[in-house]
Amino acid sequence: MRRPKPKSKKFKIQSRQAEVEELELLESWIESGKPGSGSNPLSLQPLPDESPVGRLSDGSFSRYAGCKKFSQLPLSKETKDGLAAAKYKNMTDIQRASLPHSICGRDILGAAKTGSGKTLAFVIPILEKLYQARWGPEDGVGCIIMSPTRELAGQLFEVLKSVGKYHGFSAGLLIGGRKDVDTEKEHVNDLNILVCTPGRLLQHMDETPNFDCSQLQVLVLDEADRILDVGFKKALNAIISQLPKDRQTLLFSATQTKSVQDLARLSLKDPEYLSVHEEAETATPNRLQQTAIIVPLEQKLDMLWSFVKAHLNSRILVFLSSCKQVRFVFETFKKLRPGIPLKCLHGRMKQEKRMGIYSQFCEQRSVLFSTDVASRGLDFDKAVDWVVQMDCPEDVAAYIHRVGRTARYLSGGKSVLFLLPSEMKMLKKLEEKKIPIRFIKANMKRLQPVSGLLAALLVKYPNLQQLAQRAFITYLKSINKQRDKEVFDVMKLPIDDFSASLGLPMTPKIRFLKQKVKGKASEELSLVQESTVGDNLNEDQIESFDTGKAEKDRVEAKEDKFLLLQEDTQRGEKVTEIGDAGPPATRVLKKKKLKINVHRPVGTRVVFDEDCNTLPPLAKLADVKRSADLVHLDKDKVKQRFADLRKELKIVDEEDKILDRKRRKEKRIKEKMKWKKGREGEEADVGSEVDISASDTEESGDRVNKKTKIYLDSDSDDGKRTRKDKQGGSADSISLAEQEQLALKLLSSMHS
Numbered sequence: 184m185r186r187p188k189p190k191s192k193k194f195k196i197q198s199r200q201a202e203v204e205e206l207e208l209l210e211s212w213i214e215s216g217k218p219g220s221g222s223n224p225l226s227l228q229p230l231p232d233e234s235p236v237g238r239l240s241d242g243s244f245s246r247y248a249g250c251k252k253f254s255q256l257p258l259s260k261e262t263k264d265g266l267a268a269a270k271y272k273n274m275t276d277i278q279r280a281s282l283p284h285s286i287c288g289r290d291i292l293g294a295a296k297t298g299s300g301k302t303l304a305f306v307i308p309i310l311e312k313l314y315q316a317r318w319g320p321e322d323g324v325g326c327i328i329m330s331p332t333r334e335l336a337g338q339l340f341e342v343l344k345s346v347g348k349y350h351g352f353s354a355g356l357l358i359g360g361r362k363d364v365d366t367e368k369e370h371v372n373d374l375n376i377l378v379c380t381p382g383r384l385l386q387h388m389d390e391t392p393n394f395d396c397s398q399l400q401v402l403v404l405d406e407a408d409r410i411l412d413v414g415f416k417k418a419l420n421a422i423i424s425q426l427p428k429d430r431q432t433l434l435f436s437a438t439q440t441k442s443v444q445d446l447a448r449l450s451l452k453d454p455e456y457l458s459v460h461e462e463a464e465t466a467t468p469n470r471l472q473q474t475a476i477i478v479p480l481e482q483k484l485d486m487l488w489s490f491v492k493a494h495l496n497s498r499i500l501v502f503l504s505s506c507k508q509v510r511f512v513f514e515t516f517k518k519l520r521p522g523i524p525l526k527c528l529h530g531r532m533k534q535e536k537r538m539g540i541y542s543q544f545c546e547q548r549s550v551l552f553s554t555d556v557a558s559r560g561l562d563f564d565k566a567v568d569w570v571v572q573m574d575c576p577e578d579v580a581a582y583i584h585r586v587g588r589t590a591r592y593l594s595g596g597k598s599v600l601f602l603l604p605s606e607m608k609m610l611k612k613l614e615e616k617k618i619p620i621r622f623i624k625a626n627m628k629r630l631q632p633v634s635g636l637l638a639a640l641l642v643k644y645p646n647l648q649q650l651a652q653r654a655f656i657t658y659l660k661s662i663n664k665q666r667d668k669e670v671f672d673v674m675k676l677p678i679d680d681f682s683a684s685l686g687l688p689m690t691p692k693i694r695f696l697k698q699k700v701k702g703k704a705s706e707e708l709s710l711v712q713e714s715t716v717g718d719n720l721n722e723d724q725i726e727s728f729d730t731g732k733a734e735k736d737r738v739e740a741k742e743d744k745f746l747l748l749q750e751d752t753q754r755g756e757k758v759t760e761i762g763d764a765g766p767p768a769t770r771v772l773k774k775k776k777l778k779i780n781v782h783r784p785v786g787t788r789v790v791f792d793e794d795c796n797t798l799p800p801l802a803k804l805a806d807v808k809r810s811a812d813l814v815h816l817d818k819d820k821v822k823q824r825f826a827d828l829r830k831e832l833k834i835v836d837e838e839d840k841i842l843d844r845k846r847r848k849e850k851r852i853k854e855k856m857k858w859k860k861g862r863e864g865e866e867a868d869v870g871s872e873v874d875i876s877a878s879d880t881e882e883s884g885d886r887v888n889k890k891t892k893i894y895l896d897s898d899s900d901d902g903k904r905t906r907k908d909k910q911g912g913s914a915d916s917i918s919l920a921e922q923e924q925l926a927l928k929l930l931s932s933m934h935s
């Protein structure tokens with residue numbers, strides 16, 4: 184039953200100052216073991232629970248913090264019942280350390296190993312806060328829990344529902360990719376607790392009429408360092424600017440931020456930094472067995488395949504660096520049928536599918552290929568046996584979160600990290616951060632090569648070839664983009680072998696690599712690198728397929744670029760280069776270096792000049808294209824540019840046709856004239872008719888056929904001219920009937 188609500192709203196919306204005073208009173212009360220005499224209503228309220236440990240022992244705060252069971256904490260009966268129903272009895276380290284502070288309303292910076300129960304460490308205090316404030320449906324949004332990914336938000340929502348089921352609060356899950364945003368808009372103001380991703384929350388703040396967070400009591404950032412990262416910076420700043428500053432803020436992560444700037448952004452006030460495993464020997468769960476293995480780039484797929492085949496009874500989570508990598512490995516392995524269900528998860532999938540895959544993987548023993556979308560926070564219901572990092576994580580924090588998907592809470596788990604010989608420095612970095620990782624050598628004898636099979640698959644399924652090319656490009660791009668240049672060096676990669684290992688018949692070319700190799704324009708190159716770090720370039724811009732022809736001239740290069748860009752727009756993909764005439768900005772011009780050339784595809788039309796010399800393809804467009812040279816443009820402009828270029832092409836085609844027709848006409852006229860002269864000769868000497876045919880039957884037959892054909896051609900192709908000639912009644916011309924008669928005569932003479 185709900186307790187009666189206080190009449191004045193002032194009661195629950197206290198100023199920060201009042202809250203601090205209240206906490207001081209509460210603390211002094213706990214310390215002295217006597218209720219404070221302050222006038223703050225909350226301090227006079229008996230705590231909801233009469234737990235002897237919280238109040239009646241020696242009353243010390245540390246003893247209060249030393250409680251081991253939830254039942255010992257001064258929590259509401261509803262929360263306790265919820266915890267008991269979900270079978271949570273004993274607190275984990277982070278819960279024991281943080282709850283005594285957080286339920287008193289303090290800001291918390293909580294850090295603890297993965298799988299150590301940080302979720303409850305913030306779910307409990309928000310329930311308690313709203314409970315203490317007697318929050319009701321009409322009070323609107325009282326708490327916001329933010330998560331960097333949709334899947335994690337969904338998982339947090341489930342925990343909240345299970346632990347908070349005896350409370351009367353309303354809660355909603357607001358995540359991107361869901362179509363029912365309009366329904367959400369109708370109800371969002373009635374919700375007390377929002378579990379959301381930053382993007383969706385901001386969308387509601389921007390679009391939902393009367394969306395109101397002004398009464399917010401608690402803000403929680405799960406995976407706080409990730410949400411405070413550059414990727415969410417704009418969204419988060421916009422959100423924070425719309426939230427009241429007088430609130431409690433709880434930040435949790437296994438790799439917590441201590442950046443003063445971050446804390447200032449969130450207006451944290453005297454936060455409690457609680458890093459429960461800081462002194463621990465390892466930064467990762469104790470039950471996690473971690474190994475690293477050197478795998479040359481060209482053997483990674485062989486190694487992964489061999490690993491999967493050797494662990495058919497395990498639940499395996501494989502991390503790759505990009506969506507395209509994930510898709511390629513998933514699609515090809517699926518066709519090769521390893522003998523275990525395969526699944527994939529990445530950010531470009533539809534939300535329902537993502538959620539479906541997530542729950543299927545929880546239920547079924549399978550292999551899940553995933554990007555880092557699954558690297559943080561996810562608590563797969565049934566333990567993941569293996570975490571395989573096929574591609575090296577970008578830093579130690581990413582490593583910790585990835586391996587943290589296994590060995591959660593009390594369960595064990597194993598992980599393996601594939602390292603390229605050039606990435607060995609990562610091992611040192613991991614060890615420096617107290618990650619106990621065992622370096623092992625792969626047993627190459629047991630390796631099952633798969634590249635040959637992939638090559639065959641790529642021939643059979645052209646779409647796989649495209650996927651392979653894209654996977655190739657994105658991988659190299661991802662390495663090139665990495666900030667840690669000590670570990671990641673794209674120049675050290677065996678590019679051709681890597682391409683072959685994906686089953687590609689030839690190595691797609693990447694201009695930026697080529698230039699690096701040549702060592703030309705090193706200054707420009709550094710600018711390219713600068714501009715590509717953290718920049719989501721369209722990978723199709725820099726990919727091409729090497730047809731094996733080595734020689735390319737400048738014109739071809741330009742044409743190729745044109746063709747490539749045309750392909751891109753036809754596919755409707757993002758094109759960020761090419762543009763109008765005019766001097767491009769220096770920095771943008773450097774991006775030109777990322778472009779690569781596509782060889783002219785087979786079947787490209789060859790144009791001849793009047794002397795029958797071949798013209799460079801699209802020479803007429805050279806000027807146009809020159810002017811279109813590489814400035815950063817938006818998609819519409821690029822489309823417009825292509826429309827113009829296509830028009831130009833049409834004009835060129837028309838001109839060619841006219842020229843061709845003219846030549847053919849002239850030829851026909853010449854032959855006709857010749858034929859007429861011959862006929863005159865025949866008419867003059869009728870007796871020679873038989874002689875001619877007898878002396879050179881074949882030739883004459885040919886000639887007749889030819890003549891007949893020419894006649895028919897000329898009639899059909901150039902009917903107008905024939906009619907005109909007929910009308911003109913030229914002395915040289917003969918009528919159609921005459922010509923037919925003549926042809927028949929010649930034919931009958933041949934037969935006879």
Ligand SMILES: Nc1ncnc2c1ncn2[C@@H]1O[C@H](COP(=O)(O)OP(=O)(O)OP(=O)(O)O)[C@@H](O)[C@H]1O
Pocket residue numbers: 270271272273274275278295296297298299300301302303436437559560561562587591592
């Ligand atoms: N007090 C507890 N008693 C029993 N199980 C618990 C307790 N607290 C949490 N757990 C369980 O431990 C697992 C991990 O919890 P949780 O997801 O909160 O970890 P986490 O620290 O947030 O991990 P990550 O850093 O990966 O986000 C969950 O399955 C959860 O149900």
